[in-house]
Amino acid sequence: MKKIILSLFLGTATLVGCKSETEQKPDLNISLAQWSLHKSFFGNALNGDWAAFGRLLKENPDSLLQGKLHPDDFPKIAAGYGVNTIELVNTFYFSKAKDMAYWEGFKKKCDDAGVKVGLIMCDALGDLGNADSVERQKAVENHYDWVKIAKYLGAATIRVNAAGTGTAEEVAKNAADGLKKLGEFAAKEGINVVVENHGGYSSDGSWLAGVMKTVNMENVGTLPDFGNFCIERGPDGCLKEYDRYKGIAELMPYAKGVSAKTHVFGKDGNESEMDYARIMKIVTDAGFKGNIGIEFEGTELSEDEGIKATKALIEKLLK
Template sequence: MKNKTKTLAIACSAIFLFSSTIGCKDKAEKPAEAEATEVEAEAGPDFQISLAQWSLHKTFFGVETMNWEEFGKTLQESPDDLLKGPDPMEFPKMAADYGINSIELVNTFYFSKANDMEYWAKFKQKCEEAGVTVGLIMCDALGNLGDDDPKKQLEAVEKHYPWVDIAQFLGAHSIRVNAAGPGTPEELAKNAKVGLASLGKYAATKGINVIVENHGGHSSNGAWLSGLMGQINMENVGTLPDFGNFCIERGPDGCVSEYDKYVGIKELMPYAKGVSAKSHEFDENGNEVHSDYLRIMQIVKDSGFKGHVGIEYEGTQLSEDEGIKATKALLEKVFAQL
């Protein structure tokens, strides 16, 4: 099996593994059935829930809708001006209030803090106070790792370095990146292989994974992204399969070319070091309208993956608060059915 979970298991041991040590005398005196039940309980469930910070992007940015072109410009020039809601420093407590003890940060909420380790020391303290751990950091707007200009590609790789360092400092297991850049699928794969491998080498020195999300364009083609992972063939370079990001091409009225998500997730899971549960709308039974969560999680389970599944609510019919709760309830229901 290609699923490379060894690094994830080590980096996340403080998050979801429990001691299985049993005293020799107690063990000898217990019936086999009781012993098996106890060991199973101590090992913990196969899946736990984490919360992706993007689920609260409207809350932190303080807006219902965003002009994304203007967003990108402001992010580069004065990123803190985008934050018109609660202080992102409070995200650990906000997650804990949902009964979630693992979080997935988004670098755009902390764009001005890439080299501010004093800030991250305070953030780490906030995590400890809330009883929350950081699983991964989602990184955007740092340049194209698949750029066809070697100089620009190197700049993009190096812009990710501080976030690798922050991930290590916070005890995270991964940073999530994008396999983006110009060209045909073949051209981008050639360039992205270089960029991802270069970043992966640096991240390996810090004990951090570099994981690529299906995030639009060629990366939303499961066969393309899994093929790229096979070419790179590095222990700490993997994927973050997202339930909903399989649109390869968008037009004025929405997606015009979409990859089969169930095929795509199956193709990406052998390299997965995390899973992102995208949600938008729910029916009267609490099921996500656009994705069959039970079918997807069965694929995830069959791959041998064990770890965190991150809530990433992006809907409009429910508030962010309601959407997070609805996604959490659905995941809990599905976990119980598996």
């Protein structure tokens, strides 16, 4: 597999790229987000009882790994899709936050598979926009281990959430404070901190762009997700949704990666719920250079089929 993964150092971004039979733009690289295989890793642990899931994540996280695949093997799995950059999710490794011996072995698996870690997505570590300054600082410090792991693995970035309670203005102020403090720690380690539009206020593109303006740090930016623009959810789905195209355009000036979310594909191979050609034009018009992360979350295709369909669509649009 290593023989078919070609290394290409790309322009000023010095990113390692991946070329397939379909030629890509030279300053963009397709990566694979681990969440694309979350059903295959968690299996029956994803039974809809998120309170129980969250409790077990804190008490016995390894017990949640009930799927047919194991996160330990993700480097080899990703290489099988012809990508050379992976995006990890910390909830698959929640018991390993302080286990550097584990990460030494994981790094060897990456090297053996010919892949590198691009970023680590961090969840369930507390609210960086918590109204309580003590709890907010705890959330900041809860991310420190993952910053260190990212540095050890050679990743450039961790992805965090700008969550909290209160008015939009209150959460924006508190989130900016938490992000600045985490950004200062991460900067000492040479690591970027990026915020994804991930529900609540963060799915409002103008709100998150405003937080970025307030933080105003070189190593703090965004990870625009093409699909996460639901601001308010109800029992039957999204009650309030932000315009995805406007939101992506607002977040791209701060982007240090993008998350190519997909759900449904038509017979023509295009994503049925969004105009991917329009989205990719927004991304490239912004002058973005970096990783485009495959993140399939659909139900009509298997995870394997969805990953392949997403990769094929991105490659087609980057020709």
